[in-house]
Amino acid sequence: MKSGSNLEKVILSGQPAVTAELGPPMSADPHEVIKKANQLKGFCDAANITDCQTAVVRISSIAAAALALREGLEPVMQMTCRDRNRIAIQADLLGAAALGLKNCLCLAGDHQVFSSAGRLKGHPGAKNVYDVDTCQLVGILKKMRDEGLQEGGDKLEVAPKFFIGASWTPMGDPIDFRPMNLMKKVNAGADFIQTQGIYDIELFRAQMEKIRNMGLHERTAILGGIIVPRSAMMLKYMDSSVAGVTVPKPLIDRLNKAKEAAGDDKKKARELQEAEGLKITIELIHQVLETPGVKGVHIQAIEWESAIEGIVKAAGLYPRPTFTD
Amino acid sequence: MSGASTIEKKGSHRERAAALKETRPYSPCRAACPVNTDVQAYVGFIAQGRYNEAFEVIHSVNPIASVCSMICHHPCERACRRCGVDEPLAVRPLKRFALEQSTEYRRNKRHLIEKTKGKSVAVIGSGPSGLTSANDLADLGYQVTIYERHPVLGGMLAAAIPPYRLPREALKEDIDDVVSKGIEVRTGVEIGKDISLDEITSKHDAVLIAIGLSLSRSLNIPGVEGPGVLLAIPFLEDVAFDRKPDLGKKVLVIGGGNVAMDVARSARRLGVKEVEMVCLEGADEMPAWKWEVEEAVEEGITISHRWGPKAVRREDGRVKGLEVVKVLSVFDAERRFSPTFDNANTKLIEADTIIITIGQMSNISFLKDSKVKVDERGRVQWDPKTQMSSAPGVFVSGEVVTGPGSAIAAAASGHRSAMAIHLYLQGEQIEGSLPTYEKEKIADMPATVAEKIAREPRMKILHLEPEKRCNTFEAFEYGYDEEAALKEAGRCRGCGGGAVVDKNKCMACLTCQRICPYGAPVVTAWSEIRPEYCQACGLCAPECPGGAISMVSYDVREFRETLPAIVGSVDPNRKEPVIVAFLCTHHLGTAGFNLPDHVRKVPVHCTSRIDTNDLLKAFECGADGVAVVRCPGSSCKYKGIENRVAARVGQAKKLIGMLGMEAGRIELLTTDAESGSPYTAVCAGFADRIKQLGLRSK
């Protein structure tokens, strides 16, 4: 075993893995993390702790991951290339490992312009770093773990042992390059992959076929991304504006119908749409898991962590496997 | 110097550009002019209503400007590049207009010139050539004495060219200019008769013989001697000095040149109903200008072509007519004059008076026994490289040596002789230092450019109706009124007055090459603007980021320099907004500027010449609003300038916005070019809008 993380164990066991997501708060209050950790605990094999997602300042991924771990939830710390150079990154990795963190997902990170979207002022004027990119970061983690060397070549007395993850957008532009893009991450050393949210299952399957032909599904564990839809509006937005996401019209129509069924009642409209959204989620989970080469699902219920329990149960993925060392 | 580039500029733009212009090929009109009058420059001034400046341009090279404005044979027009588009520019009538407009200015300028050189020059003969020399020598500070056998100055201009073509008032303006410089005038003095050449040479430090061709040639045919047969020059002199000769009922003029036309048409004006001309040449071979022939025919003069004079038939001594013989050919294979006749084919043309107009020669009998040598063919020996005769200190100029030509060519010769005399008297070398008028001219207009030029017919020149003009020696041609003159001036393409690049400032950015509507600039290491393409629109100059482009004919920064004076002081308690209006002068010049005082008018050749910085400057000078008023796109003299001008106005709006001023304080407006006062309504409307915005306090 490379890291001995729970996630790694589940994957090695051959059972479909389930990861979820925990967004740390924009505040120094640990309770939010503790609360969410407890909502997720037991319903996933590990939970991603985002690293200042959309470039918004929040409790750092490492700190929040340490809090979650304290609560008994296995975290997948996230590490973007946006905010740290290779010195800070490696220092943080050593610290994270020292704190007992075992999974790390490598990401480019959202550009700082996103931080000022919506109501937030954010820090669009921040300087981004990108000393290294995702592939290179994966390589650094692997080199530290497997060779016991820093990127620069200096020796590590005790190497950080991470189960190394990377993100992948299977349906992003340029779509015919995406398999090669995955290959690079795998070649660099990605043990597992969490994909961008999948709605267009046909297209995803077509991409997966290419991945299988390249044999990549054998060399890494691909967890299909599921973003829980909550409203027709959200799906429409994802379809039009989120990179690498296309939403088939019938799915949007289903949520629209749910909304219309409620008439003018706003509360009811929300409830009906959420109920339909959960249904869609379950369907998608099944379709993704049925896709050959897929080793699990990564379920993102954004700012709706409480929904995970129901979803995992309804999908027949409960209880989660446990291991005794 | 605040507000200016720290690079100092001296003198007016015209003075500075003159040197630059010399380094460039001339416009064809200028190259064709015997004294290289800068046509493009003065026509440009006319178009802007700057008539006095137009006068200065003309007069700086041409002391017989008024004369030329009436009777010049205008080679400039034949060379005009508009010929390749539609019709040539009416250069001569425009010159007339400019001179008529600047008469007062001109008169006020006249003044005595100090005689600083302490040397005196005698000028024999006061035709265009003698007058020009006298003028130049006086300017240089010499004491000049003109000796003229006629009672008045002017040579052929006064004594031969009939007043219906050259009103004597026009001639007088030119002569007064020269004489006012402090020239001694001795009219009624014939050298060789009243005073000897020796006396003259002993009295003066140098002598100029400019006696022209004052004798008419006669024919050696039977019957020519006796009453009823006249020679052209004496006849024209009679006309000029109002000695009405008795001509009988029918006059026959022998000859087909311009002098013959003057003779025939003068005879008509003396009351002779029947005037016939007989000439060797066919209609298309006649040496007379086509327009002269047409005008003569309009006046009822008939022309018998291809007949040669054989004998004057007389009855009782009185002329009965002329026996003529049919011409077979006029020129030989080498196009030399060598007529052949069909002796079997003759006829008699009846006439009471016959006037022989077959050419002139000079009367140089007074040179006999002098140091001035005469060649075997009876012509004064001279050296064209020094303008000197065989006698040191005795110079020649004009037709006496060049043979027949035009008044302006005689003037050119006069310039050369004056310079030669000056160099001689200063002990300097003459050869190689005299002005030459042979200049490189810009190439023909490329077809790609000609295609882009709007067809605009030449403004018509009106004449007194033939019936009326036959009864009078009054001028028969009307001058342009202001509207016509401005319209005509607007037709000039400004050849050779266009864009030039200062290589020290050009960074080869390609801007000019990209924006020129005519493809004139070619940028390699720096921009080379090809003059044969350039239409002098000026679109490129304000756009050049390095300030590398100037226009030969106007200063790119001229507006900025003159705006403070144009805007003047701004009354803080004013009721009306101060509007600076940049007004396109293309159609009406400044004639349509009937605008109230609070609208400060800036005439522009084309709005394409306005720089964003000009618009800012107007505000800096205190304008409440700035209007750029252009002519409608359809009638614009240039192609494809609208968007550029609009973009500059847009940029200026943005820039004043940075100072907290409303964008509405600048507008790009279009005028109604056809209306008589096209700017009144647009400017009034704009002023109203500015009033709404309020007057600026700072």
Added chain:
Amino acid sequence: MIVGSQKSIDELWEMTKDFKKVLVFGCNTCVAICHAGGEKEAETIATLLRMRAAQEGKAMEVDFTSVMRHCEPEYFEPVLEDLKKYDLILSTACGVGVNFLSDRTGNIPVYPGINTSFYGAVEAPGVFVELCAGCGNCILHLTGGICPIARCSKTLMNGPCGGTNKGKCEISKDVDCAWYLIVERMKKLGTLEKLAEVQPPRNWSTSRDGGPRRVSLEHIRAFEEQEAGKSDPAGGKK
């Protein structure tokens, strides 16, 4: 070339308002080509500052002039004495010019009259695009001639990231995704397989991160020093 862009008049005013005699000093090379700081723009800025001074009721003299380049001494030395007649030189050259001049005007300050934006090309008249970041270690042969350092908003060496959307970068619909362009270009060139290789972390020390950079050419220096009498013609130092 170096592309610059104009500063707001407010900013320029804040910089200049305490000076009595200001020279707006244009630079007629790169920044002129991009219509930011050539003689024409220097005149514009001078006019705007005078107008602003009038609005503020301050007496300020503002002139303008220009030379071909501020980054080579031979160009501005002839006017150096004239420059020193001013209290402030507002240079509309790029930052290079401002720096360079600053060292050479004695006690007269040189302030920046424009913003120095990037190294760019003229995509169309009036449109300038950044295409190079001057990183000091060119890898364009690996990326189909399209620079991921300058043109990818994350300077990714193994792109694209997941943000590519319809060929555009996640930061804006108006910005091309450099990696999208790279992939498409390399497809066309038939060299896509080159991208399969993972590019290792870069050595940024050739870039700004290595401190101010300097290129000194032996062969040119040898000649110059020889001319100045500092070394003998054989090349050995005296």
